Amino acid sequence: MRPSEDLDLTWLLQQLNASQQPSFAIDRTTEACRTPRRNPQTYAALQFFAALSRFCSGVHSYFLSTLFPVDGSHGLDLSPVRSETTIFVPVLPLFENAESRAKAATESDKEEKKGDSVLPLAFANQFLAEEKRTMTERFLELAKVYPTNNKLVTLAEAKLLVTLLHTGNVCANFQDGVNYVENMLLKQLIAAVGKEVQVSDFNAYMRFHARKLYKAAFAPQPFSFAVRRPNHTPEGALTIEAQDTSSPSTLADPVWTIASGGYSSQPMFFNLDASTRVAFTGERCVFFFFKYFSSFFFVLVFLLFICVLVSCFFFCIK
Numbered sequence: 001m002r003p004s005e006d007l008d009l010t011w012l013l014q015q016l017n018a019s020q021q022p023s024f025a026i027d028r029t030t031e032a033c034r035t036p037r038r039n040p041q042t043y044a045a046l047q048f049f050a051a052l053s054r055f056c057s058g059v060h061s062y063f064l065s066t067l068f069p070v071d072g073s074h075g076l077d078l079s080p081v082r083s084e085t086t087i088f089v090p091v092l093p094l095f096e097n098a099e100s101r102a103k104a105a106t107e108s109d110k111e112e113k114k115g116d117s118v119l120p121l122a123f124a125n126q127f128l129a130e131e132k133r134t135m136t137e138r139f140l141e142l143a144k145v146y147p148t149n150n151k152l153v154t155l156a157e158a159k160l161l162v163t164l165l166h167t168g169n170v171c172a173n174f175q176d177g178v179n180y181v182e183n184m185l186l187k188q189l190i191a192a193v194g195k196e197v198q199v200s201d202f203n204a205y206m207r208f209h210a211r212k213l214y215k216a217a218f219a220p221q222p223f224s225f226a227v228r229r230p231n232h233t234p235e236g237a238l239t240i241e242a243q244d245t246s247s248p249s250t251l252a253d254p255v256w257t258i259a260s261g262g263y264s265s266q267p268m269f270f271n272l273d274a275s276t277r278v279a280f281t282g283e284r285c286v287f288f289f290f291k292y293f294s295s296f297f298f299v300l301v302f303l304l305f306i307c308v309l310v311s312c313f314f315f316c317i318k
Contacts, residue, residue, distance in 0.1 A: 002066060007055040011048040037182035046175060053171035056164040063161055071152035080145055081158050084165035088134045090127035091170055093177035094119050138162060199244045207256060214258075222254035223287060227307070236307035240289070252302075261285030270316050 017023040026033065026041045033039040064078065139159055146155040190196045210220050226234035243252040267279040 005058040049171040081161040091173040220256040224254040257287040
């Protein structure tokens, strides 16, 4: 049995005021409000419209893939109800040049309109009127293809499917519009700062100040060590490298660590197999590594072990 398609309308009904008119607003006084995109009210709206889009897609899929095939003899062309691009979508991230409007305004209302870049409410009503007009034309086209009898596939079902597709387009345009405004603000911020600060830039900043904060003996150093016997040339190298995925063109560099250690007279042991136990001495160190990274990007950290063609040593991870 196919699961039901459900949609919670609580958020949508909560946006109606006492006069049953929509009254969505962003609370800019809360600390959680960062941008027009990053605030609790917009997050809730995006979640609702995402759920609405999934609901419309699920119902549309049910009619085409489950319900309509029951009447295999209808002989109707279903292509007009499989996609929808002709109905005008009134959700658009449009702004008006405030200076141009101020020049066209009269002297009495010039100061009132100055600095307001959002289009007037009358434009929204015109957009809705255009949506209604194009939807009416679309329904008239469907009436030429689908009958109004008591069969399974009729004009009523065709109108419903087209409306579901259009609602999905409205949801997609809302999300795209909000993201467009967020991206526009980001571009303005980058233009004001002069560059986009990447993770590698912040790491370089921290390394620069670490040289001032720590003494030379305790300052962070790259984790890259040569493997060698005393008084011999290196036979290999051990390094931990990291690559910032926000800058794919940059090469991986050794991570910077703070180390503490020294020599001990007590040996350490590890097992080669069930009957072979190896004791070793030497310098022992504990390394501390902290990598700064953005929540939008990952930093790839990997252990790299390099050895020459002819070498003889153990590399043990425990």
